[in-house]
Amino acid sequence: MASANGDKVEFGFNTVPMTKQKKDWIHLSLRVVAFLATASATIVMATNKQTKSFAVATIGTTPIRATLTAKFSHTPAFVFFVVANGNASLHNLVMITMDILGTKLDCKGLRLALIAILDLMVVTLASAGDGAATFMSELGKNGNSHARWNKICDKFEPYCNRGGIALITSFIGNILLLIITVMSIIKLLKLNRINHVAP
Amino acid sequence: MAKTWRICLLLLRFLAFSATLASVIVVTTSHERVSFLTISIEAKYTNSAAFKYFVIAYSIVTVYGFLVLFLPQESLLWRLVVALDLVFTVLLISSISAALAIAQVGKKGNDYAGWLPICGQVPKYCDRVTGGLAAGLIAVITYIVLLLHSIHTVLDPLLLRKN
Numbered sequence: 001m002a003s004a005n006g007d008k009v010e011f012g013f014n015t016v017p018m019t020k021q022k023k024d025w026i027h028l029s030l031r032v033v034a035f036l037a038t039a040s041a042t043i044v045m046a047t048n049k050q051t052k053s054f055a056v057a058t059i060g061t062t063p064i065r066a067t068l069t070a071k072f073s074h075t076p077a078f079v080f081f082v083v084a085n086g087n088a089s090l091h092n093l094v095m096i097t098m099d100i101l102g103t104k105l106d107c108k109g110l111r112l113a114l115i116a117i118l119d120l121m122v123v124t125l126a127s128a129g130d131g132a133a134t135f136m137s138e139l140g141k142n143g144n145s146h147a148r149w150n151k152i153c154d155k156f157e158p159y160c161n162r163g164g165i166a167l168i169t170s171f172i173g174n175i176l177l178l179i180i181t182v183m184s185i186i187k188l189l190k191l192n193r194i195n196h197v198a199p
Numbered sequence: 200m201a202k203t204w205r206i207c208l209l210l211l212r213f214l215a216f217s218a219t220l221a222s223v224i225v226v227t228t229s230h231e232r233v234s235f236l237t238i239s240i241e242a243k244y245t246n247s248a249a250f251k252y253f254v255i256a257y258s259i260v261t262v263y264g265f266l267v268l269f270l271p272q273e274s275l276l277w278r279l280v281v282a283l284d285l286v287f288t289v290l291l292i293s294s295i296s297a298a299l300a301i302a303q304v305g306k307k308g309n310d311y312a313g314w315l316p317i318c319g320q321v322p323k324y325c326d327r328v329t330g331g332l333a334a335g336l337i338a339v340i341t342y343i344v345l346l347l348h349s350i351h352t353v354l355d356p357l358l359l360r361k362n
Contacts, residue, residue: 068311069311070311071311074309074311074312075309076300076303077300077303080296080300110356110357110358112356113356113357113358116350116356117347117350117356120285120346120347120350123289124288124289124292124343127289127292127293127296128292128293128295128296129296130293131252131292131293131294131295131296131297131300132296132297132299132300133300134297135247135248135249135252135297135298135300135301136300136301136304138248138249139247139249139301139304140312144246144247146240146241146242146246146247147246147247147305147314147317148315149304149312149314149315150312150313150314152312178289181285182282182285185281185285185350185354188350188354188355188356189354
């Protein structure tokens with residue numbers, strides 16, 4: 001049985017031709033940049049902490065000071081953001097390692113399918129984390145007058161700025177992850193397996 | 200056998216469409232006005248940007264789900280459906296995550312920021328929004344299943360077709 005480009009194709013599960021596979025440098029470099037983006041978002045948000053002391057009352061002439069801390073772990077949405085981006089960066093790291101070191105590893109021809117499905121899962125997780133953290137930060141920045149929730153960014157400005165930087169890097173990582181997922185799915189097309197009949 | 204499979208898939212797509220439609224309708228029609236003493240509070244979904252994003256995203260996906268229900272089986276557009284399923288699933292999960300984050304603050308409050316929960320004051324609004332978000336969660340899970348199925352059928356990742 002011959003395939004379109006004349007490579008020897010075996011019948012059954014091992015239909016992936018393992019010879020003459022050019023390395024996809026664009027895919028690999030996109031993964032490296034996405035790994036750096038999501039890893040930096042995780043680290044910046046996880047080390048986001050600010051302590052500030054306020055004068056809450058005055059007795060006579062001496063003000064009473066209370067110390068308030070703003071940490072990322074106070075908000076469940078930011079905890080989820082850190083976890084999701086940590087997962088995304090770990091996934092990218094594993095994929096980069098597999099690409100560089102383990103190109104011969106294959107699971108009965110399912111390698112491309114596994115990569116595509118895992119990429120799908122990670123891009124949905126990362127976008128969920130981004131969505132939650134974006135709207136929590138918007139709430140912290142603008143407050144909500146209807147629910148009488150005061151904004152906190154005017155008092156904790158460095159905390160808010162660092163959170164914003166983490167969010168922007170996470171968005172860049174998310175867009176790159178989406179492009180990587182599309183490329184992984186397109187790779188499934190290249191082995192003459194597509195069926196033109198709809199489900 | 201193939202026909203029952205097709206009907207199953209059509210039902211699944213219809214379930215996804217109706218879940219998104221139901222969540223949009225429930226969240227859009229949730230408003231409550233309470234007044235005690237001289238203060239009057241009105242809770243609407245437009246008070247929060249996250250709920251507005253939720254409603255807009257789910258409306259877009261409702262229209263898409265309605266159009267896909269009528270796609271004939273032999274059309275080549277099923278390849279486009281794979282791509283659009285991916286994009287819309289990512290959109291759905293991002294919007295429901297944002298809405299859940301804000302709803303969690305509304306229900307439990309945030310002690311560190313001094314934000315009080317509002318569910319005690321507007322319980323009917325809170326319950327309706329919870330119902331809408333639950334329907335949205337069903338829609339997200341169904342869309343993830345549909346996405347995996349689209350990839351399986353059009354792209355054959357598990358190499359089940361021997362040709």
